Amino acid sequence: MTDSLLNIAPYGASKLSDEYxxxxxxxxxxxxxxxxxxxxxxxxxxxxxxxxxxKAGITTPxxxxxxxxxxxATVKSKTGAYMSNLASNDAGQFxxxxxxxxxxxxxxxxxKGVKVAVDSADAxxxxxxxxxxxxxxxxxxxxxxxxxxxxxLANGKYAGWLTAAWGPSFLQGTAAKTSGLWNAAxxxxxxxxxxxxxxxxxSSDAVLKTSKNPIAAYxxxxxxxxxxxxxxxxxxxQFLFPTSTKTLESSAFTDEKAAFYGGQQVNKQFAAISAxxxxxxxxxxxxxxxxxxxxxxxxxxxxxxxSLSDGLDAWQKDLxxxxxxxxxxxxx
Amino acid sequence: xxxxxxxxxxxxxxxxKPPKKxxxxxxxxxxxxxxFVAPFLxxxxxxxLVPLFYSGYLSLFATRLVGGSQFAGLTNYIxxxxxxxxxxxxxxxxxFLIIQVPIMLALALFFxxxxxxxxxxxxxxxxLLIFIPYxxxxxxxxxxxxxxxxNDFGPISQVFRAIGFAPPDLLSAGTILGSIxxxxxxxxxxxNMIIMYAALRSIPTELYEAAEIDGAGQFRIAWSIKxxxxxxxxxxxxxxxxxxxxxxxxxxSLLHGxxxxxIDNAYTPNYYAYNLAFTNQDVxxxxxxxxxxxxxxxxxxxxxxxxxxxxxxxNS
Amino acid sequence: xxxxxxxxxxxxxxxxxxxxxxxxxxxxxxxxxPEKRRSKLLTALLWLCGLYFVLPILWLVIASTKDNADLFSxxxxxxxxxxxxxxxxxxxxxxxxxxxxxxxxxxVVYALVSAVGASFLATMAGYAFAKYRFPGAKIMFSVVLxxxxxxxxxxxxxxxxxFSHFGITNTPIAVIVPSLVSPFGVFLMRVYxxxxxxxxxxxxxxVDGASEGRIFFQVGLRLLGPGIVTVFLFALxxxxxxxxxxxxxxxxxxxxxxxxxxxxxxxxxxxxGGSQALFSTVIxxxxxxxxxxxxxxxxxxxxxxxxxxxxxxxx
Numbered sequence: 001m002t003d004s005l006l007n008i009a010p011y012g013a014s015k016l017s018d019e020y021x022x023x024x025x026x027x028x029x030x031x032x033x034x035x036x037x038x039x040x041x042x043x044x045x046x047x048x049x050x051x052x053x054x055k056a057g058i059t060t061p062x063x064x065x066x067x068x069x070x071x072x073a074t075v076k077s078k079t080g081a082y083m084s085n086l087a088s089n090d091a092g093q094f095x096x097x098x099x100x101x102x103x104x105x106x107x108x109x110x111x112k113g114v115k116v117a118v119d120s121a122d123a124x125x126x127x128x129x130x131x132x133x134x135x136x137x138x139x140x141x142x143x144x145x146x147x148x149x150x151x152x153l154a155n156g157k158y159a160g161w162l163t164a165a166w167g168p169s170f171l172q173g174t175a176a177k178t179s180g181l182w183n184a185a186x187x188x189x190x191x192x193x194x195x196x197x198x199x200x201x202x203s204s205d206a207v208l209k210t211s212k213n214p215i216a217a218y219x220x221x222x223x224x225x226x227x228x229x230x231x232x233x234x235x236x237x238q239f240l241f242p243t244s245t246k247t248l249e250s251s252a253f254t255d256e257k258a259a260f261y262g263g264q265q266v267n268k269q270f271a272a273i274s275a276x277x278x279x280x281x282x283x284x285x286x287x288x289x290x291x292x293x294x295x296x297x298x299x300x301x302x303x304x305x306x307s308l309s310d311g312l313d314a315w316q317k318d319l320x321x322x323x324x325x326x327x328x329x330x331x332x
Numbered sequence: 333x334x335x336x337x338x339x340x341x342x343x344x345x346x347x348x349k350p351p352k353k354x355x356x357x358x359x360x361x362x363x364x365x366x367x368f369v370a371p372f373l374x375x376x377x378x379x380x381l382v383p384l385f386y387s388g389y390l391s392l393f394a395t396r397l398v399g400g401s402q403f404a405g406l407t408n409y410i411x412x413x414x415x416x417x418x419x420x421x422x423x424x425x426x427x428f429l430i431i432q433v434p435i436m437l438a439l440a441l442f443f444x445x446x447x448x449x450x451x452x453x454x455x456x457x458x459x460l461l462i463f464i465p466y467x468x469x470x471x472x473x474x475x476x477x478x479x480x481x482x483n484d485f486g487p488i489s490q491v492f493r494a495i496g497f498a499p500p501d502l503l504s505a506g507t508i509l510g511s512i513x514x515x516x517x518x519x520x521x522x523x524n525m526i527i528m529y530a531a532l533r534s535i536p537t538e539l540y541e542a543a544e545i546d547g548a549g550q551f552r553i554a555w556s557i558k559x560x561x562x563x564x565x566x567x568x569x570x571x572x573x574x575x576x577x578x579x580x581x582x583x584x585s586l587l588h589g590x591x592x593x594x595i596d597n598a599y600t601p602n603y604y605a606y607n608l609a610f611t612n613q614d615v616x617x618x619x620x621x622x623x624x625x626x627x628x629x630x631x632x633x634x635x636x637x638x639x640x641x642x643x644x645x646x647n648s
Numbered sequence: 649x650x651x652x653x654x655x656x657x658x659x660x661x662x663x664x665x666x667x668x669x670x671x672x673x674x675x676x677x678x679x680x681x682p683e684k685r686r687s688k689l690l691t692a693l694l695w696l697c698g699l700y701f702v703l704p705i706l707w708l709v710i711a712s713t714k715d716n717a718d719l720f721s722x723x724x725x726x727x728x729x730x731x732x733x734x735x736x737x738x739x740x741x742x743x744x745x746x747x748x749x750x751x752x753x754x755x756v757v758y759a760l761v762s763a764v765g766a767s768f769l770a771t772m773a774g775y776a777f778a779k780y781r782f783p784g785a786k787i788m789f790s791v792v793l794x795x796x797x798x799x800x801x802x803x804x805x806x807x808x809x810x811f812s813h814f815g816i817t818n819t820p821i822a823v824i825v826p827s828l829v830s831p832f833g834v835f836l837m838r839v840y841x842x843x844x845x846x847x848x849x850x851x852x853x854x855v856d857g858a859s860e861g862r863i864f865f866q867v868g869l870r871l872l873g874p875g876i877v878t879v880f881l882f883a884l885x886x887x888x889x890x891x892x893x894x895x896x897x898x899x900x901x902x903x904x905x906x907x908x909x910x911x912x913x914x915x916x917x918x919x920x921g922g923s924q925a926l927f928s929t930v931i932x933x934x935x936x937x938x939x940x941x942x943x944x945x946x947x948x949x950x951x952x953x954x955x956x957x958x959x960x961x962x963x
Contacts, residue, residue, distance in 0.1 A: 089592035112398050143592045147927070151484045151720045177717050286397065288611050292597055303593035322612075327398030357854075361780055364860030368776035372769040372834060373788065379826045380795055380803060387806035443697070451687040452694050460949060461698045464705070467941035469889035471907040472934040475914060476704050479711065479931075480724070487707060487724030518704065575797065582891050589915055602802075606896070609805055622802040630797050 006207040009034040011218045019226060023279040024243045028204050030110050036204035037221040040240035042164025043274040044096045044198050046185045047171060048084075049178070050262065052159040055079050061185035065129060068188040072138035081159040085152065086130055087144035088302035091294035092200045096164065099198025099281050100187055101126045106284045107331075114284055114328045119316035127308040134305055141302040150174055162187065164200035165241035165270040172260045179260045184269045186276070197276045203240075228252075241270065248274060286322065293318045384626075391620035397613065408620035417598035418621060422628060424509065425578050425600055429632070432513040433573045439517070440524035441566065445554050447525075448532040459529070463522035470519060470582035477515045478590050503591040512583045520576070524569040531565035532558060567640065571633050578629045581606065601625045705938075712736055712932040719928055736932035743913075743929055750902045751909035752937070755888060758820065758905055762827035763884035770830050771876050774837025775868050779850060789838070795831040808896050822897040823905070827887045833879040840875035841868070881948065888941060906937040 013034040017025050020038055028036045048061060053071075056078040062068040072083030087093050098105055103122040107115030117123070133139045140158065142149050152158050154175040161167060168184060175182075187197055205221035225231060231247040234240035247253055254268040284290055294315060301311030323330040394404035412418050443462055447455045465473065480486050481502040489499035502511045539561070540553045548556075559566070584599040585606070597611065598604035601621060609618035707724055715735070718728025740748050776782075777789050807826055811817045845868055853863045869876070891907040898904055901912065914930045 146590050146592070147479065147482050147720070148484050148590075150927075154717065154720060174716070286613070289613075292607065292611050295592060296596055299593055325396070326613075327396035361860060362782040364864075365776040365780035365782040365785070367861075368772040368780075368864065369788065372773035372829075375769060375825070375828045376792065376795070376831070379807065379829045380798065380831075383803040383806035383810060384798065386810060387802070390806065390809070443694070446690055446694055449690075451690050453686055453691045454695070456949075458694050458698050460945065461701050464942055464945060465701055466885065467945050468705070468938050469891065469907045471889075471891050471911050472708075472938055473704070475910070475930070475934055476708050480704060480707055485720045485724070490723055518701065522701070571797075579802075586911060586914070602892075605802075605805060606892075610896070615805075615809065618805060622805055626798055626802045633797055 005035050007033045007035065008037070008207055008218050008221075011215060013037065013218065013222070016222070016226065019245055020243050021245060021248065021274055021277075023199070023277045023281075024202070026279050027202075027281075027283075036206035037218075037225045038243040039203045039205055039225050040166065040201075040234065041243045041274065042096070042166055042199050042201035042241060043270060043277050044100065044162065044164050044187055044200050045167075045270055045273050046084075046160060046162055046187050047167055047182055048160035048185070049081075049156065049181050050183050051181045052079050052081050052156060061183070062188045064192060065188045065190060069129070069133060069138075072133055073136060075159050076136075076138040079159070081156055082140040083133070083138055083158075084160040084162050085140045085142050085144065085149065085158050086134070086162075086302060087149075088141045088299045089143040089295050090145075091291045091298070093144070093162065094294070094298065096198040096200035097130075097162070098123055098126055099278060100196055101190060101198075102196070102278060104280065104282065106290075107282045108285050112327070112329050113331065114323050115282075115331050116284070116316060116319045116323060117332050118319065119312045120332075123312060124309050127312055131308045134302070134308075141305065143303070154178060164202075165274065166201060168258065168261065168266045168270070172258070180262050182261050183264055184261055184266045186269070186273050195276045196278055197273045199277050199281070202243075241274075284319070284323070285328070286326065289322055290319055293322070387619045387623050390616050391623050393616045395614075395616055401616075404616070408617050409624065411617065412620055412624055417596070418601060418604060418624075421598045421601045421604050425580065428509070428513060428580070429574060429577050432516060433570070433577060435513075436517045436521055437524055437566070437569055437573065440521045440569065441528055441559070443521065444525045444528035444532055445558060448529060448558070449550055449554075451550070459525075463526055465519050466522045466526075468519065471586060473519050474515055474583050474586040477511070477518070478587060481511055481590075503587070503594060505594045508587065508591055508594050512580075512587065515583055516576075516580070520573075524573070527569055528562055528565050531562035535561045567637070570636060574633050574636065575629055578602070578625060578632075601628075708931065708935050708938075712928070712935045714928060716928050719931070732928065733932070736928050737936070739926075739929045740933045740936060743926065744901075747901060747909065748933055748936075751904050751906045754820070754903060755905040755907075755937075758823050758827070758894070759884050759888040762824050762887040763880050765824070765828045766830045766833060766883040767876050767880040769828060770833030770879055771837050771869070771872060772864070773834045774839075775841045775845075775864060775872070777834070777838040778841035779845065779847070779868075792831045792834055796835065804893050804896055811897065817897055818899050818903065820903065823890075823894050826893060827883075827890070830879070830883055833883065836879055837872070837875055841872060844871045844875065885941065906933075910934055910937065 009029075009032060014029075014032065016034075016037070017029075021041065024038045024041050028034060028038055046061060053059070053061075053075065056071070056075040058071050058074070062071050068083070075081055075083050095105070101122065103120065103126065105116070105118045105120070105123055107113075130139070134141060140152075142152065153161065153171065154177060156178075161171070163171075171182065172179070186195060189195060205225060207218050207221065223230060226244050226246075228244070228247050228250055231240075231242040231244055232250075232253060234242065242248055242253065248271045254271055255265060256267055257263045258266045297314040297318060298308065298311035300306075301308050301314075320330050391408050392404060392406070393401050394407060395401040443458075446452055447459050452458060468476075480488060483489055483499065483501055483503065486502075488502065492499035501507060535558060540548075540557050543553050543557060579602050580600045581602045584595050584603045588595045588599075597607040602625065605618045605621040605625070608614045608621060612618075710725060710727060711719060713731050713733040713736070714722065714728040715730055715732040718730060718732070722728040773792075777785060804826070808817060808822075811822050816822050849867055849871075850863055853867055858866070888905075889907065890905070891911065894905050894908045895911075898908065901909065904912065910930055910933055913926055913933070916926070
């Protein structure tokens, strides 16, 4: 919570806003206060197995979600692989997809007012779309980042992964045997006129109020997350996708060709996606609880293949109850 | 309460001294005794009693993210008694207690008796083998078994597939409790066995040699001489198992990563208290849950002791 | 299941030996030699059961020789395509700038300090309860006994809150101090001391003019040796294997003991959001972490034995 964080705007942080991707910067500031220096972000894209899609007669990645649904059914029937996996334990992935669809499930005014609308009509439209794919068996709903799921990525159980910008380098270490078979694309779109994406994951470095030397702490956070050299290190060694515009535009970053992706310039791809992320997404002041509650509501519906819409209703109810209990005034 | 578990120690009074010097000596000895006891008592009070009372105190308040802390009386306790998540966790551990504890202790007793009987070749090696899992931290044990249970790549599934059967899903909603029971059994049979075995070793051999010469069989000796003789040790393992069961935390918290949809955040009461405190930021309710858990353990332990005592008095 | 209490019952032993003497007087006993009556069936059965206890550890050993790919694609009880043990070991000690060594050292320090402290406090208190009659002894001892029933994990949370009030969470003290209390250790030492130290010896020392402190340190400690070792060993294992307490008390990873470190590493390799798959590193790290205690068990076997059984050997 912001109670324990130091507002670093007075230390010069507000001047940094131009150096970061706008939607990322919006995540760390509140009004004129700046609470942290962005470290990494997760604009979402689509990683897929070219060999499996080819077997199903697909040579270009789906451009729209409608195409995605049709092709998913083809892939399943021709190859037995799932087009992708919608994780039943990962609110982050689902929220990223809502984010892309322009849904605003949460809001917070910085004081007592929160907005919870995970059961809105917009959100349910997204849920209904996935419900169809789950019901006809063309995507799976396994929990992600489990041993079984790793296996699935490595052995072709999943033909693709809707993931964030940290995904590509992560996958290289996990499914090394499938090197050269993967490719990266933007997420399928809802309309062909405007390309948009959402975000999944990311982190920032804050300065604690109790810090004995806030200036040094701030300078350090700024250095490691702003210096081109340092952010490149993070990107290559720790899969932290950079947020500083300088790095995103530097050729050392974008021109790198990844053998794992058949020589594709994956960084360039995701740098381009990063520019399409909707800037207005907001969070709740109690996201930890929201994530854990997701697992018990929407996650359960995914795992048991029951109604996602009911799952969203249950999640909504739970988040409203908790928020009210904690003294917030909850609006829709 | 535990006094009845193990026979009370016989404390012999120091021998009587001439009355004159007695007072001065007694005072000197009292002082020494207090000095000996003081360090332990200090830590005992600070680390056991203070947190216990603090926990009770906290449980009477409610804290909100907005608005701070307020006195709430017994609200948290009323909430707990109507909280399906908490009640199902307690119920689950009750089931655990009824199924896993008897199996584990029966096996431990069997191994202890078998090794003690002197009829097993390489008994020393076997004893060590059984005891070794106790040296493995719960974290590592759960991690290991988690892989062994794995649906796609675990050796159990692999064997099933190799002989042409569909592998069982050992991490599903219906099976995971059994899988956890197995891990706990594996970890603690050795611990319980060594307690029982040590007690068995201290039964003087004359006691059953006599019976053996009279032609009593091994089972008869075990049943009528050895088991009654180590009854207090067995009782001790029962009490420790009750306490351990209701405190179960490591296994669900680590298996949660493997089966996130099966293990919810209230899978065991202790895991629930942890999640309440650190995810939900609801320290007061967590304190109430922890306090109730302590009461549940005390009551169950007490009832178990009482019922066995009654049986003992009936028998004698 | 974490039974953090330590010790083993010595009490029943002495109780039984009294009855035994009564009986033993009645009959003259022929030499008893069970060695000649080995049962093949029982031996086979027990060795079969023994498999259950080693198979998981054997799996761990074999898995430590595999890389991530082989781990998920080859038979669990046979080696993979590549023998990666040495690489894995290198990874264990180099990942995160060698953080693993920090964890190992922390574990050793926490466990040793806690176990030494807990057994020392328990020994002094147990000795006093056994060998002195002083006002308040009864009530104090009853309270201590009752405390055996308090689930230690239920106390961890309030202890954490108290510590954080004084700013000592996330320090070694936060892990060590709560581990110093072993009510069961006190109980055990009281029973043990009652039998192991003859009152006549204490009296003799007093007549010689020895102070009470000197009697404890020179007469008491020596005779209490095996009992102390038992309390020490159980306390050592309990802290070595403890997960819950350090998990909630610590949040800097260079203060973690092995249990928390390994669990965290496993969770991040399964955590997403810009992390690495460290499965084989975690597995190999787990194997390395259990080696010291297993070796200790092998060598200290004798001590478990004497410590636990000597309650009956005396008298």
